[in-house]
Amino acid sequence: MRWSAGLGVMLLAATAAADPVAPFEGRWQASEATATVGTLPAAAEDLVIELRRDGDGLRARWRMLEGGMEEVTFRPTERPGVLAPPVESPGLLGRFFPPDRADPLRGRRLVWVRLADDALVLYGMSVARDGDLTLDRRALRPDDGDLVLDLQRRDAAGEVLRVSARLERSGR
Amino acid sequence: MMRVLALLVLLLPLPAAAAALEDFFGSYVGEAEVDENGVVERRHMDIVIAPHGRHGFRISWINVTLVDGRRDLPGVRRRVEEVIFQPEGGLFVAAEPATPFRTREAYEPLRGDPVRWAELHGDRLLVHSFVVLDDGRYELQTYIRELTDAGLDLVFERILDGEVVRRISGRTVRAD
Numbered sequence: 001m002r003w004s005a006g007l008g009v010m011l012l013a014a015t016a017a018a019d020p021v022a023p024f025e026g027r028w029q030a031s032e033a034t035a036t037v038g039t040l041p042a043a044a045e046d047l048v049i050e051l052r053r054d055g056d057g058l059r060a061r062w063r064m065l066e067g068g069m070e071e072v073t074f075r076p077t078e079r080p081g082v083l084a085p086p087v088e089s090p091g092l093l094g095r096f097f098p099p100d101r102a103d104p105l106r107g108r109r110l111v112w113v114r115l116a117d118d119a120l121v122l123y124g125m126s127v128a129r130d131g132d133l134t135l136d137r138r139a140l141r142p143d144d145g146d147l148v149l150d151l152q153r154r155d156a157a158g159e160v161l162r163v164s165a166r167l168e169r170s171g172r
Numbered sequence: 173m174m175r176v177l178a179l180l181v182l183l184l185p186l187p188a189a190a191a192a193l194e195d196f197f198g199s200y201v202g203e204a205e206v207d208e209n210g211v212v213e214r215r216h217m218d219i220v221i222a223p224h225g226r227h228g229f230r231i232s233w234i235n236v237t238l239v240d241g242r243r244d245l246p247g248v249r250r251r252v253e254e255v256i257f258q259p260e261g262g263l264f265v266a267a268e269p270a271t272p273f274r275t276r277e278a279y280e281p282l283r284g285d286p287v288r289w290a291e292l293h294g295d296r297l298l299v300h301s302f303v304v305l306d307d308g309r310y311e312l313q314t315y316i317r318e319l320t321d322a323g324l325d326l327v328f329e330r331i332l333d334g335e336v337v338r339r340i341s342g343r344t345v346r347a348d
Contacts, residue, residue: 077282082308084282102282104302105265105289110281114308123310125302131263131291133300135312137334152334156291156298156314159334 020081020115021058023142024051026169030149033165038153040163041065047149047165049138051120058083058113060122065136065153065161070124074113083113118142132156140167191295191319193229196221200323204342206237214238217342219317219324221297228258228267229290231299255299257290264290266301295319309333322346 030047033040040047042065049062057075064070074083085102102108109126124136132155139150146166153161200219205212216236224230232254239245257264266288279285287302299315312331317324320343328340 079283079306079308082282082304087280103279104281104287105263106261110287110304112282112304112308116307121308123308125310127263127287127289129262131289131298131300133302133312135302135310137310154312154331154334156293156300158329 020118021051021053021120023118024120024140024147025053026051027171028140028147028167029170030165030167033149033163035161035163037162038160040161042067044165047151047163047167048170049122049140049149049167060113062122062138070111072111074111081115083115085111145169191292191297193292193297194223195319196297196317196324197223197229199347200344201347202323202326202342202344204235204326204328204340206338206340208338214241215340215342216243217326217344219326219344221317224256225258228256228264230254230256255288257299266290 027050028048030044033044033047042063046063049060051061052059054073057073059071059073061069061071072085075086076082077084087102102110104110104125104127107127107129109124111122111124114121114123118141120140122138122140124134126134128134135154137150137152137154139152140147141150142148143166146168149163149165149167151161151163151165152159198221200217200221202217202219204215204217206215215238218234218236220230220232222230222232232252235249235251236243237249237251239247242248256267258267259265266286281287281302282304284304284306288300290297290299292298296316296318299317301313303311305311310333312329314329314331316327318327323343323345326340326342326344328338329336330338
């Protein structure tokens with residue numbers, strides 16, 4: 001019995017290692033949140049994130065601090081553990097007609113995901129027309145069936161928001 | 173009543189005028205303290221901010237990290253850097269070394285190309301350098317140079333994935 005239980009644990013661990021997305025799949029919502037820097041500009045219940053596998057990638061949908069939902073599909077990149085929105089191939093004429101790349105200095109928001117150390121970290125970075133920086137980092141870690149969220153926002157003045165919250169499964 | 177209001181408006185202090193880019197042009201020398209994980213070093217700074225092209229500017233600086241507070245001892249380190257910024261869409265963007273084979277459009281921040289820009293905020297000139305590292309973490313470096321009566325005050329922070337790992341604060345004076 002002990003052998004089979006041990007084997008089960010090993011299999012689970014091996015599965016988790018092989019599939020780092022599995023612990024994060026689902027829709028997650030906070031019931032309470034603690035801000036150690038700044039003030040959360042929304043209710044704790046507004047901290048919602050939904051993560052779904054999408055082929056070899058990941059589809060993420062989350063509520064932004066400014067309100068509204070953002071949804072992005074991420075694909076594996078040449079960098080291990082780093083996922084990013086797919087970039088269209090430049091093709092033969094790419095030298096003359098380059099594809100629309102995520103360039104924050106041209107008003108595009110840069111988003112990417114990092115999967116490492118049992119955590120899923122979702123990043124968002126943008127630069128306003130006047131040069132103001134907004135840099136968000138949402139680190140999620142599995143904890144006893146829930147996810148623990150460490151949310152940080154930085155701007156040019158430094159860290160302006162740091163929130164920790166426990167996210168519980170909300171629906172499938 | 174209108175006369176009283178007009179008088180009050182006249183008596184109100186004028187808001188301080190924001191600095192123009194030209195106000196930063198000049199040569200500065202000074203000292204700074206570097207704090208990296210609790211290890212503190214002192215350095216000498218030599219900064220030049222100058223116009224570049226029609227509307228751009230150039231910042232070049234030399235840092236000399238001291239040994240036991242001196243610059244005439246073995247182990248002293250000297251570092252020279254220069255960045256050129258050009259106006260683009262309301263902000264200043266670092267001029268990248270474009271080649272016939274690689275234009276600015278080909279730069280990809282998610283493949284590790286640095287994103288560098290500058291902005292003016294009142295009396296402060298902020299310069300940012302942002303890069304997504306190979307493992308997906310980010311590094312952000314921000315220089316804040318603030319005009320003072322004597323010269324420029326400098327604050328620098330290097331942030332690795334959300335945590336400050338290096339902080340520099342220093343003071344300079346204008347040099348003739």
